[in-house]
Amino acid sequence: MTGYMLLRIYIRMREIGLTRSKRDFAARWLGRGKTYLRDFEFRDSRIAASVPMRTVTALRTRLCALASRMPAGICMEIDAVIDTIDQGVAVTNLLARRH
Numbered sequence: 001m002t003g004y005m006l007l008r009i010y011i012r013m014r015e016i017g018l019t020r021s022k023r024d025f026a027a028r029w030l031g032r033g034k035t036y037l038r039d040f041e042f043r044d045s046r047i048a049a050s051v052p053m054r055t056v057t058a059l060r061t062r063l064c065a066l067a068s069r070m071p072a073g074i075c076m077e078i079d080a081v082i083d084t085i086d087q088g089v090a091v092t093n094l095l096a097r098r099h
Contacts, residue, residue: 001051001088003040009059009084010037016077018066031058050092060085 010025019025026036032055040049060082067078 001056001085001092003049003051005084005088005092006051007037007041009081009088012081012084016074016081018078018081029059029062030055050096053089056085056089 010019010022013019013025013029014021019029022037022041023034026032026038027034030036040051063078063082063085067075067082070078
């Protein structure tokens, strides 16, 4: 997944009320430093950079755990975010194979 895709996931998660800020998202959902997301956002060369798989896996694991405890409506929203993560990883893998 690229930094751009990660930013899009953050925005979606903020819209559905799963995170309050970029700092919260980076620390609580990604297990990274509080400025991790901002680094992708403000460094043009990083926006297309790949996000480490351990970071993607941490986010996906936390979302899956949350989805299993939520009512159907919010579970569908979380599942859509998880699908976006899976698609982002697949696209990044395809692009990596082409180079």
